[in-house]
């Protein structure tokens with residue numbers, strides 16, 4: 329598949345490397361343009377570079393991996409009819425305050441989907457640290473294979489994304505629709521902890537909408553109880 333990635337930071341580059349290794353074609357893009365991505369050209373063999381519009385046009389399957397606050401700039405027109413994966417998380421210190429999120433009335437990915445009414449949006453790759461993406465990838469059937477949560481309103485789109493995850497070295501656990509995607513957003517038990525399928529299902533079920541788990545606590549618990 330041709331995967332167009334909007335955002336050439338930590339998470340965009342990590343997904344690009346895994347996708348290229350799995351035989352996909354990839355274009356990375358950023359806000360300043362391809363002339364600022366010489367480190368991609370020299371560091372990620374075979375990766376194309378472009379601006380956000382070019383990556384959207386290139387994409388059969390797109391990934392948005394930018395600071396959440398900029399989601400309105402994603403080029404909706406060129407993503408019409410396409411599946412769009414959303415890796416974004418909301419960090420108020422970085423993104424500024426979004427009152428509807430603070431009041432737990434919506435989710436980051438629902439907001440992106442409202443900006444992309446012609447696309448099928450799936451939340452994925454937000455609940456793993458970029459530095460873990462390559463390290464934790466495993467062949468299908470490995471006993472310690474990690475599972476990643478996905479959410480979306482379109483079953484076929486989720487199926488395509490699950491197949492991609494499998495290609496990249498991960499199992500997928502369906503956490504529901506976009507309105508359920510808060511279950512693996514920041515400060516929930518499933519966020520950025522390495523679980524296998526059953527452990528991840530449990531962590532998703534344990535999430536409480538209005539209760540934020542302090543970062544130190546969730547990492548400590550996961551270490552103590554053996555997260556996989």
Ligand SMILES: NC(=O)c1ccc[n+]([C@@H]2O[C@H](COP(=O)([O-])OP(=O)(O)OC[C@H]3O[C@@H](n4cnc5c(N)ncnc54)[C@H](OP(=O)(O)O)[C@@H]3O)[C@@H](O)[C@H]2O)c1
Pocket residue numbers: 334335336337338339340357358359360361380393394395396398401402415416417418453454455456457458459
């Ligand atoms: N880092 C992680 O471990 C991790 C894990 C899971 C999810 N996430 C989430 O994924 C998103 C990206 O995180 P990151 O750590 O990869 O960020 P990052 O390293 O800061 O990179 C952000 C990238 O987005 C680009 N960008 C910013 N605004 C843009 C726009 N309007 N159009 C196109 N490109 C734009 C930046 O390009 P310019 O420099 O040219 O602006 C840069 O290439 C965030 O929402 C983050 O919370 C991160």
